[in-house]
């Protein structure tokens with residue numbers, strides 16, 4: 397290891413733990429009160445623009461995806477209290493969860509069964525709208541259900557959409573692009589599960605497989621796409637559009653909390669825990685929530701021990717200039733949705749003043765937590781998703797944060813939300829294999 401990186405190991409305990417493949421919990425020393433945060437890379441108005449766009453598309457989405465009839469074309473998931481899981485964590489994991497524990501079930505989002513149904517689908521819709529508006533085939537005041545007309549399939553069929561993915565992003569981009577009529581190519585890394593490749597191929601998506609990791613799949617995808625002027629590349633490492641698609645979750649969650657009469661204010665803090673890969677999904681959701689709740693919401697990312705790229709990028713301040721491999725970490729994890737070795741610099745910069753901390757978790761615990769959630773609440777989510785409990789099971793460090801923020805006497809009235817990021821589309825036999833993992 398070079399001496400530059402050794403310096404971080406010597407001075408930042410969480411980085412030292414991470415390099416030793418030990419679970420850890422890093423608290424962000426650069427967290428600032430909201431009024432001192434100065435975010436220049438994005439503007440909150442852009443969230444409203446994204447929300448409006450999704451509303452314009454609602455009539456189309458409802459037309460082409462029957463499962464969206466009930467919500468009139470809005471892609472949203474349930475927010476459910478999980479009191480039995482709280483008991484399970486407080487006893488089996490010696491957690492000290494006070495207040496309410498809830499699950500945001502993006503694991504069950506319609507269309508693609510993961511959090512990527514927010515950002516991924518949004519970005520494809522945005523691209524389709526741009527093309528159709530430019531060509532004079534669509535006006536923003538039209539009823540977008542006209543996009544289901546075969547003439548649009550022919551129009552979009554002239555264009556290609558490409559993306560590099562560990563699986564779930566490819567599912568969202570692939571399913572949505574194919575539905576609109578785009579030619580679509582998904583570049584899948586070695587971590588991607590076979591069933592995801594099979595499902596995409598069955599929907600007419602071209603899947604190219606790589607023996608290498610996620611970054612390599614993205615690189616090839618980008619190259620392929622750049623060589624074709626009719627091709628659009630969904631850039632998970634830098635995309636503002638993906639990020640904004642995720643950020644709409646903030647307002648949606650606010651409406652759900654209000655509907656369930658759950659206050660968020662000075663006396664009722666909100667704690668959010670979201671699994672992190674490259675950072676777009678947890679970053680976008682965090683950005684959206686911070687615009688609404690400011691200092692009353694506390695956002696934590698969670699990562700596998702073997703793919704703790706955001707922790708290393710943020711704790712060292714090197715962002716995308718550092719990868720887990722630089723610290724001798726192999727990047728191999730069963731949490732395929734989080735198997736990313738280098739974080740997004742864009743996301744790192746945006747969340748730097750607003751992120752509370754990052755906790756890491758070992759793969760074997762993901763399976764135990766998966767079984768625990770199924771047994772206690774009868775909810776199945778995939779291993780990556782279970783990382784959302786990583787901070788809650790490290791009660792000593794979480795307590796340190798609570799004390800530092802002066803929240804100790806308010807935790808009885810706190811709401812904790814573990815963000816379940818994927819799982820409902822996992823096929824039965826894969827599910828069974830997961831549930832038996834690590835049992836002797």
Ligand SMILES: *Cc1c(COP(=O)(O)O)cnc(C)c1O
Nearest residue numbers: 564673674675676677733817818
């Ligand atoms: C992609 C993904 C995440 C994290 O999203 P990033 O944008 O990569 O940080 C979390 N959980 C699941 C299941 C995912 O597929």
